[in-house]
Amino acid sequence: MKSKIIKSxxxxxxxxxxxLIQGIGSVSAAFAQSKEKPRIIVSTDIGGTDPDDNQSMIYxxxxxxxxxxxxxxxxxxxxxxxxxxxxxxxxxEKDYPQMVAHNKALATPNQLRQVCKQGIIPGAPxxxxxxxTEGSEWIIKSAKKKSxxxxxxxxxxxxxxxxxxxxxxxxxxxxxxxxxxxGPNKKWSINSYSYIVAHHSNVWMIEANAxxxxxxxxxxxxxxxxHDGAYYENFIKGHGAMGADFIxxxxxxxxxxxxPSLAYLMHGTPNHPQGESWGGQFVPISRSSNAIFERNTxxxxxxxxxxxxxxxxxxxxxxISPDSACFTLEVxxxxxPGYYLGNGVYAVRYSSKKPEVSNYLTHSKIAELxxxxxxxxxxxxxxxxxxxxxxxLGKNWFGDLPNPELFLGEQQGARTISKHREAFLSDWxxxxxxxx
Numbered sequence: 001m002k003s004k005i006i007k008s009x010x011x012x013x014x015x016x017x018x019x020l021i022q023g024i025g026s027v028s029a030a031f032a033q034s035k036e037k038p039r040i041i042v043s044t045d046i047g048g049t050d051p052d053d054n055q056s057m058i059y060x061x062x063x064x065x066x067x068x069x070x071x072x073x074x075x076x077x078x079x080x081x082x083x084x085x086x087x088x089x090x091x092x093e094k095d096y097p098q099m100v101a102h103n104k105a106l107a108t109p110n111q112l113r114q115v116c117k118q119g120i121i122p123g124a125p126x127x128x129x130x131x132x133t134e135g136s137e138w139i140i141k142s143a144k145k146k147s148x149x150x151x152x153x154x155x156x157x158x159x160x161x162x163x164x165x166x167x168x169x170x171x172x173x174x175x176x177x178x179x180x181x182x183g184p185n186k187k188w189s190i191n192s193y194s195y196i197v198a199h200h201s202n203v204w205m206i207e208a209n210a211x212x213x214x215x216x217x218x219x220x221x222x223x224x225x226x227h228d229g230a231y232y233e234n235f236i237k238g239h240g241a242m243g244a245d246f247i248x249x250x251x252x253x254x255x256x257x258x259x260p261s262l263a264y265l266m267h268g269t270p271n272h273p274q275g276e277s278w279g280g281q282f283v284p285i286s287r288s289s290n291a292i293f294e295r296n297t298x299x300x301x302x303x304x305x306x307x308x309x310x311x312x313x314x315x316x317x318x319x320i321s322p323d324s325a326c327f328t329l330e331v332x333x334x335x336x337p338g339y340y341l342g343n344g345v346y347a348v349r350y351s352s353k354k355p356e357v358s359n360y361l362t363h364s365k366i367a368e369l370x371x372x373x374x375x376x377x378x379x380x381x382x383x384x385x386x387x388x389x390x391x392x393l394g395k396n397w398f399g400d401l402p403n404p405e406l407f408l409g410e411q412q413g414a415r416t417i418s419k420h421r422e423a424f425l426s427d428w429x430x431x432x433x434x435x436x
Contacts, residue, residue: 038265039149041071041142043119043135044258045157045185046088047080051249053156054088056258058242061092061112062431065105066266069112070142070151073135075119075161077188082118089113094241095435102434119161123188125323126339126347128195129160129167136164143172150204152265155180156258158189159196166200173203177270179261179279182209184353186306190336191349194308194391197288202394206273207288209306209382210354211280211400212260214417215424216253217408226425229253235428240435254425260417263424273398278424281416282398287390289383296374303376304384305355308391310347315368317344327364338362338369352378355410381412 042060046053060069074082092099093109100106119135139161143151153162153176166173186193186209196203225234232252236243246252260279264270268277275281289307296311303309311329318340320326325337329348338348346369352358355378362372381402383390400413408414 036149037066037068038152038270039068039070039142039147040152040154040262040265041073041139042069042261043073043075043139043153043155043157043161044085045076045078045080046074047084048077048157050184050257052255052257053080054084054249055246055254055256056156056262057085057088058092058246059256059259059428060262061088061107062099062242062428063262063266064107064112065103067262069107070115071135071138072112072116073119073138073161074117075135075155075157076121077123077157081121082116085116086113089116091241091245098240098435099431102431120158120164123158123337124160124163124192124195125325125337126191126341126349127323128191128193129164132164132168133161135161136168139165139176140169140172143169143175150177151175152270153178154258154261155185156261157181157185159185159192160189163192163195166196166203170200173200177204179206179264180208181212181258181261182207182306183212187336187351187353190308190351193351194290194349197290197391197393201392201397204396206264206282206398207285207400208260208280208282208413209400210411211282211413211416212257213411214280214408214414214419214421215260215263216255216257217411217414217418223422226254226422231425231429235425235432238436239432243432243435263417267420267424276416276420278420279417280413281401282413283401284395285383285397285399286393287383287386288393288397289387290389290391291387292389296372297376299357299375299377301374301376303352303378304382305352305378305380306382307378307384308349308351309376310349311360311372311374312341313338313346313362313369313372315344315346315366318366326366327362327369329360329362331360332358335363338364354378355380380407380410 044053089112117134117138120133236246264277264279269275273282289304291303292310294312322342324340327338328335357377359375364370406415
């Protein structure tokens with residue numbers, strides 16, 4: 001009888017043990033699910049005006065195990081095309097055998113090739129959008145997938161393909177989250193930006209106009225082994241095909257101004273932009289500065305840096321389609337197209353990439369639009385003092401922190417990234433060591 005009791009108790013204990021193990025397994029599964037890799041699409045101007053995108057692509061491929069990469073879209077300024085993405089993947093393929101020996105979760109070269117798409121090539125006109133592209137349609141398709149996760153659209157260049165996607169399928173607004181490297185990209189993509197803030201201000205958006213610069217700007221906390229070109233010499237040089245290629249961009253100096261969009265998802269709490277992360281800290285903003293002038297401006301006209309400036313000029317009533325480019329605005333030896341709005345009104349937009357004092361000059365075959373000139377002053381912090389033409393933003397739009405102590409030089413919020421510089425560069429060095 002005693003033997004039967006012992007056996008019965010043993011059986012009961014084993015049953016409880018099985019249930020406990022199953023319970024632990026369920027908790028582990030739930031934890032694993034909560035740590036699911038973020039879904040991302042990267043829109044990049046790689047091959048265009050700034051070679052830092054090549055550096056950022058190398059970084060992304062080396063950390064591809066941390067993401068579900070659903071799209072790589074070429075949205076260039078200048079000569080960049082989808083082929084530039086494919087060329088970087090070819091480079092990665094040479095190092096892949098060594099890389100995957102250390103981390104089997106890395107994306108395969110073919111997986112990356114399959115999601116490369118061509119986006120818009122010319123910039124958007126005044127309206128902010130034109131016609132669908134392979135890239136914009138891919139954003140829509142990915143955003144409409146059934147998923148418990150949002151789709152992160154990481155924009156390293158212009159907003160044209162995102163603006164087109166939102167225009168063509170506004171219902172995707174609730175399914176996406178955007179981290180945009182603004183600043184210089186904002187001035188090139190000013191029309192698409194203006195369209196999005198005017199018509200899709202409820203999209204979840206991090207607009208990093210200056211914070212991202214903390215990724216590559218040196219400060220007093222940067223170790224000597226990572227200053228200037230030292231990082232390349234100490235950690236990249238002689239490390240595989242990607243290491244050999246890295247010297248071709250900024251002579252090996254680490255810039256990678258777009259990489260904070262990845263780092264934000266890697267190390268931090270993505271749902272909480274106000275918290276610390278390798279990709280910076282941000283503050284909710286309720287408006288985006290927008291100044292409209294129906295005259296030439298003077299040195300007395302002050303607007304916030306990164307704000308939208310729009311000049312409107314009177315001219316002849318021409319028999320041309322509205323939104324036709326018919327003059328240019330020259331600022332700091334660069335030119336932006338101006339457009340006919342109809343009824344004898346012409347307009348051009350611009351955004352300064354930093355605080356500056358500058359002047360402008362218009363060029364056109366239309367006499368009334370040729371030789372218009374003026375000056376302006378842009379100041380920090382952004383978005384500056386309210387004005388009547390400001391764009392009103394939804395509750396999920398975030399910008400650079402304006403605190404003076406977080407400026408790095410004149411770059412607003414940049415110290416929220418630069419203080420992590422040693423940590424993220426040290427982590428990257430471990431991956432470069434796989435290619436020794």
